[in-house]
Amino acid sequence: MTITEEFTPLFAPKTVAVVGASTKGNALPNVFIRRIREFGFTGDIYPIHPAATEIDGLTAYKSLADTPKPVDYAYIAVSGAQIPAMLSAAKGHVRFAQVVSSGFGEVEEGKNLQAELADAARAGGMRLLGPNCLGIYTPRGHVTFTEIGPKEVGPVGIVSQSGGLGTDIIRRGLSRGLKFSGLVTVGNCADVTPSDLLEFYIADPQTKVIGLYIETAKDGRRLFDILRKAQASKPVVILKGGRTQQGLAAAASHTGSLAGDDRVWVALARQTGCMLVDTLDNFIDTLLIFQTLTPRPQRATKKVVLFGNGGGTSVLATDYYSRLDIDVTPFDQHVIDALAELKLPPGTSITNPVDCPVGTLQQDDGRVAEKILDIICGQGKPEALVMHLNLSAFVGRTKPEVLDNLVAAAMRVQQKYPGQSHFILVLRSDGEPSLEARKREFRDKAVALGVPVYDEMANAGHAVAALATFERFKAARG
């Protein structure tokens, strides 16, 4: 059985059993039933209950072994002590059981119970997810543990050792334009580990980029072997918790085992081409750039053009990018000459960074941007172009359509030179609600066209640096 076949019942279950739903309809498993129905799950749902015959309008069964069809995915949220017996009695009737309940290996007194749970899952012939997790979000299977989450299947596959952070990744990622091929919370990893799911995502045709939130990797050597064998066929972004001594103490209490040392993770990333990030925002920023742009190892990103309004912003970004090993260096003379011929108003800088005050950008209702971008892409040919607009600066000074025209111009030029320069958009705003609303609208359009959008130059810089790292790794290793 291939890894894809093995995990298909998890990512696209035909039958779902739910343990812990109450006849009163108010327990977490009842909420789960409601959510997957709303999410469009059309397979069979089997509530498991020792006494009830019907729950939420569905026929209930006494045990996991009693359901009419075998169970692809069982969602289990009852008190921990009764679960091992339940699993071992399943007799090969269940493929995947996700134990949401806590009180296992994450606390000292639950360590034995966790060992018992893992043994029971093995005896019952199933793979076990968790315990101490929240569930799975799999749009292709119409199963979700969160109340929000797009139904559309995307390219980003996630494994999270923390359930809460998994929810954050979906919520924040969604608002940033991420689309997921799946997100699995694995909690204490008594059986299925991030390595197993990484292996699945590497093979999964729906997944283009992989994100892992890891606190501990008990099977670290296997993780390394899988990544090494994959030869960076897909970008893998790792958000590692517990890299410092202080973080380590928190990790030990959270997941219940020792964490690897920071230097191991740095080594792992450098050797396998993974991108190691430190914050949730950085994680999402990096996933977004790989969702939208296609890495080009044969022309690894080094030279970047900055174009937008805001002189200070350009200067600060040039400094910041240089520290990230990204070059923002002046154009060759012929490009400068071509830009000079546009006869842009005084105060416009055309060397790179290309700094255009609002007064310049609003010329011809914003259509001037198209000419500038055309010269930058067509003649400057940088590996990447970061276009930044300070939306606040346009307010009250220009017609509303100027911004639309600018963004539309950027999109057109981007499509005129396919594969020429990675195109990144930074939309800066002061948080004013109407600007935020327009920003969201621009962002949705841009991301749909394959242009990643960032809130600030620094966020974009880190994402570009990660893209460059990945491209260089692939280039050096063929």
Place this chain on the structure above:
Amino acid sequence: MNKPNDNPVAAARSAGRNALDESAGKQLLSTYGISVPQSRVAKGVADVDAVMNGLKTPVVVKVMSPDILHKSDAGGVKINLRSAAEVKTAIEGMMNAPKIKGARIDGFLVEEMAPAGHELVIGGLRDPQFGPLVMVGLGGIFVEILKDVSFRLCPISRIDAEEMLAELKGAAILKGARGTKPASIEAIIDVLLKVGGDNGLLMQHANDISEADINPLIVSDTAAVAVDARFILG
């Protein structure tokens, strides 16, 4: 030089030791094709004339004892000895040194001194979750104070070895900054691969070696020689 034992690790294990002594450590390195200085073991003063025959001076003498962890601190290392007479005097001195007198003594390692060069450290460590790791750094303050080292998981490839060296903050020193001779990068990479590569020492002995230190590895513009080595078993 002693006849290389096929497996000094197994020998030390069966003798119930939790570390390789310097001589066994160098035998192990030698088995993997890593250059170590020519050396011989003298049981005592009476052996010195025979042992010196065939060794190039100057030599260094080091006490061999399972009881002495830090040989230099105990007065168990004498360098720059130019004759058999000087070696004998050094050994007699050591046997009377307060920290050596009462210790079990396996003998005295008489070893040719390595030509001058850059001092590096190559190390190994077994991580409980990830298995063997290999480390490289520049010797002295770079390792001890600045912690300017780079790690990789074993096995490393040639590109990994190159990148390990390139990411050291002191990398420029190896190229011969400030008028010093450059170190042979090729020779360092060769040792890194023999220690941490696919069929390297750390992979082959992953179950036995918990820590390893080649310190210093002296690297000239043509060659790298492991002047001291320490392997902790477990």
